Amino acid sequence: MKRSKKERQSLLTEQIADNPFVTDEQLAAEFNVSVQTIRLDRMELAIPELRERIKDVAAKKYDEVKSLPLDEVIGEIIDIELDNRAISIFDVGEEHVFQRNGIARGHHLFAQANSLAVAVIDDELALTVKSNVAFVKPVRAGNRVVTKAVVKGKNPDKNRTFIEVTSSVDNEVVFKGEFEMYRMKGEETT
Amino acid sequence: MKRSKKERQSLLTEQIADNPFVTDEQLAAEFNVSVQTIRLDRMELAIPELRERIKDVAAKKYDEVKSLPLDEVIGEIIDIELDNRAISIFDVGEEHVFQRNGIARGHHLFAQANSLAVAVIDDELALTVKSNVAFVKPVRAGNRVVTKAVVKGKNPDKNRTFIEVTSSVDNEVVFKGEFEMYRMKGEETT
Numbered sequence: 001m002k003r004s005k006k007e008r009q010s011l012l013t014e015q016i017a018d019n020p021f022v023t024d025e026q027l028a029a030e031f032n033v034s035v036q037t038i039r040l041d042r043m044e045l046a047i048p049e050l051r052e053r054i055k056d057v058a059a060k061k062y063d064e065v066k067s068l069p070l071d072e073v074i075g076e077i078i079d080i081e082l083d084n085r086a087i088s089i090f091d092v093g094e095e096h097v098f099q100r101n102g103i104a105r106g107h108h109l110f111a112q113a114n115s116l117a118v119a120v121i122d123d124e125l126a127l128t129v130k131s132n133v134a135f136v137k138p139v140r141a142g143n144r145v146v147t148k149a150v151v152k153g154k155n156p157d158k159n160r161t162f163i164e165v166t167s168s169v170d171n172e173v174v175f176k177g178e179f180e181m182y183r184m185k186g187e188e189t190t
Numbered sequence: 191m192k193r194s195k196k197e198r199q200s201l202l203t204e205q206i207a208d209n210p211f212v213t214d215e216q217l218a219a220e221f222n223v224s225v226q227t228i229r230l231d232r233m234e235l236a237i238p239e240l241r242e243r244i245k246d247v248a249a250k251k252y253d254e255v256k257s258l259p260l261d262e263v264i265g266e267i268i269d270i271e272l273d274n275r276a277i278s279i280f281d282v283g284e285e286h287v288f289q290r291n292g293i294a295r296g297h298h299l300f301a302q303a304n305s306l307a308v309a310v311i312d313d314e315l316a317l318t319v320k321s322n323v324a325f326v327k328p329v330r331a332g333n334r335v336v337t338k339a340v341v342k343g344k345n346p347d348k349n350r351t352f353i354e355v356t357s358s359v360d361n362e363v364v365f366k367g368e369f370e371m372y373r374m375k376g377e378e379t380t
Binding site: 068069072074098099100101103105106107110111114115124125127128129130131132133134135138 | 258259262264288289290291293295296297300301304305314315317318319320321322323324325328
């Protein structure tokens with residue numbers, strides 16, 4: 001069903017408000033129009049492009065992180081609920097891969113996951129105690145790694161929080177990790 | 191027993207040849223002379239200072255590493271026997287610690303350990319499959335982290351090598367890790 005331009009623009013505004021991370025390509029497919037049409041729609045509606053929208057959301061989310069300052073998070077946090085869950089994205093560049101085989105070095109994926117595990121903690125001090133990680137699939141330059149951290153459990157007596165982290169590229173899991181974190185207080189401050 | 195200068199200088203030359211990483215302070219204590227005396231001995235004997243000796247050894251050892259180029263190793267490799275064991279040192283700087291609490295960020299210790307686990311593999315391709323790590327004690331700026339990797343086992347059918355890594359500061363363990371590595375051939379090439 002082909003919609004009128006007015007209808008399409010109204011739905012498009014709603015959808016982007018609902019999910020700021022939807023791409024022009026996805027919108028074009030959904031409305032059965034060209035990507036160029038979506039771009040023109042966005043320009044008329046003054047809706048910034050995806051990259052800008054991500055930055056916007058990231059800037060707002062950063063304010064909520066307690067356990068470390070903005071510039072110490074590896075990747076950009078795009079969603080966070082303290083002591084519950086967090087999502088970050090990390091764009092893999094040439095500087096993150098082995099020269100020889102073009103595969104992303106493990107410690108960059110570990111760094112994104114580990115700093116997200118620190119960031120999700122609702123406390124002023126959070127340190128990693130232990131971590132089990134698996135590098136499931138090779139990641140390459142140009143890949144966008146989407147990492148989700150979920151708080152799975154706590155041991156307040158020992159000031160521990162247990163976090164599961166999963167990283168994906170194009171919805172395929174590339175990395176999994178379990179992080180045991182030490183925190184200052186051991187329970188929510190709220 | 192106080193030795194003659196000639197005796198001392200002869201023993202000192204031997205000892206440094208034997209262990210290039212001995213410090214002037216250790217030599218001074220052993221020969222029961224001042225650190226200044228040891229420095230003068232080294233100058234007369236044209237033996238470079240510890241930092242230069244480390245660089246020297248590191249440059250030689252790098253030639254032996256197969257699985258990745260020099261500048262991709264995090265830390266300086268000071269000893270390596272391919273497919274058996276390796277040692278690297280990493281000097282923690284202000285840029286490696288959390289601003290807030292001065293504690294070294296986990297991913298830097300992970301990076302040193304992981305890249306040593308890659309370097310020790312006697313193969314052109316080595317990738318990390320899984321890793322279990324424990325951050326045992328906080329590490330701070332100014333600390334020198336000495337990391338040892340030991341090959342513990344292999345599963346040639348699955349092209350796997352199992353490596354144990356231990357990092358210490360002043361002989362106290364600060365980090366432990368087990369790394370399961372994938373390699374191209376699954377057995378020694380020599």
